Amino acid sequence: MDQKLVERIKNNPKYQELITKRSSFAIKLAVFMLVVYYSFILTIAFNKEVFANTIGDSIITIAIPIGATIIVLAFITTVIYVIRANGEFEDLEMSIKNDVKDIL
Amino acid sequence: MLRIATLLGLSSLALLAEDGSGVNINAVIMFFVFIAGTMGITKWAASKTKSASDFYTAGGGITGFQNGLAIAGDYISAASFLGISGMIYLQGYDGIIYAIGFLVGWPIILFLMAERLRNLGKFNFTDIAAYRLDEQKIRILAAFGSLTVVTFYLIAQMVGAGKLIEVLFHIPYGWAVALVGALMIIYVTFGGMLATTWVQIIKACLILAGVTFIALMVMAHSGFSLTALVTEATSLHKSGVDILKPGPFVSDPVSAISLGLALMLGTAGLPHILMRFFTVGNAKEARKSVVYATGFIGYFYLLIGIVGLGSIVFLNSDIGKELYLSAEGSVIGGVNMVAVHLSQAVGGDIFLGFIAAVSFATILAVVSGLTLAASNSIAHDLYAIVIRKGNITDAEEMKVSKRTVLVIGFIAVLLGFAFENMNVAFMVGLAFAIAASANFPILILSIYWKKLTTRGAFIGGFVGLITAITLVVLSKTIWVDIFHFEKAIFPYVHPALFSVTAAFVAIWFFSITDKSARAEEDKAGFEAQNIRAQTGIGAEGAVSH
16 A cells, blocks of 8 residues: 555545544443453352352352353344444445545 | 265265164264265365465355354354363353353454454465564464464364264274364365355254254253253252352363453464455455354354253253263263264254264364365465465465365374363363464454564564463373373463463563564554555455356
């Protein structure tokens, strides 16, 4: 990629908008998943007896629904990201490409 | 050529199968059908595989949905299906901890890496790190990282395959492993990534259907009440209600955190998985494939919990004990076989045949993907770029690739033989630890950290790799269980916490102290790299035929 193209894209406000919006969105979701997962792992590491508590009178421990919830959350967050990335962010990308197509 | 190989493979299988007693005829038939079908695909794929791009990435013509299924296929390996259900059978909830760890790597890959991988790379993840750093050095480093990860992963798969065939067909373990090696060499050398991907897709569909059926039958047995199933399982298991909470696998905080780190970051450093991002046409499809993959894998792991509980219930029932357990109460064929036994218990001989064939297919497909990743490292990174400095034709490179596949096939068979008695899911855990320490830090820092230099990446990458391997060798797994020393030198079984940290610290230190001219060049390249990573401008489009 030549320097002229780099400058053109870098100075395009849409490029700035794309990277700011997408990065902050991706980081928020990543942090959310990391917090969820490491809360789980750290609980197992330091106080796994918490997960031995049962739900009401049943013998099922809370560890079981918590595990299932993490799996479901992992899926939901990927869906949320891709809907926005393949819609809004993809449109921005296309329009940036359109703006610089004369020198591509 | 293909046909002869098929005939040879099948007839020797049939001959060997007839020797044993109690051979499952249904399983043999299912095997024939599957192998014949996949050989057909391989033949078709061979006719479409002309360039190196076709061979490594199926020409970039796979859709997001197909790729999602193929990724799920790579992921729902024998280690996941046989190993995790075996872990749940033995230890209960601890198996679930592995399943969750394997899954949560996916969202992180998607948010931080998927589109950048797709936009920057061509054949493998090494392309990303090599984008602005000194290509020669980075290729050497990444090839070592990839090959080590692939080796550990291959061991797990070969062991799983060998055990499975040994139990079902009464073929000696060594023969079984050799058969897997031979078939995998045929798929990869003739069909390349296209055949590997389609074998993977078919297998993913079959295994998802199979697990759904097992789970439904287990739930039907308990009147579709999870409480009833759990109650019965705890009453039959020697650990009782303890199987419903985190148990002995994660005995201390350091091991728990270390395992968690390895499982999550390891996903983002597995060469055969990262390779899949280059089989799709663009970043949009790459993102979609992650959604599908996460969905399929998540669904599978939710069901595997039921499969694990079901195996406790069915294998420990009066009939189950007689059929599937030895006099001392251990599982016939080893604990990795519980899901296979359960399939017979819930679905009879025909379904056992189906699951056996699918499990076998699973292993074949995954070892094919691994072999392709390894041959990519050796033929593309080491031979074509480092040794020949890129002065090589496509045809020459593919010839080297295919020869490499042959060699890797032989090595895989030998390793499968040497590590016969490993728990396969655990072995995969080690592969993840090495991927997390050697590949992930380089990859993520080359994408995000402007100040990364060639020197930092090269030294730090090797520090991560060597630390991880050394700690694994010095831990109980190898030092005591394989070498039979009395006491492990490294007290924890999971090295990732230490080796990942060592890698990051070393990369950081040797980058910021790097004052060479090369370092200036490395940093100067970041801006252009970032624009391409973010927008895909300048990236190679899909090369579809």
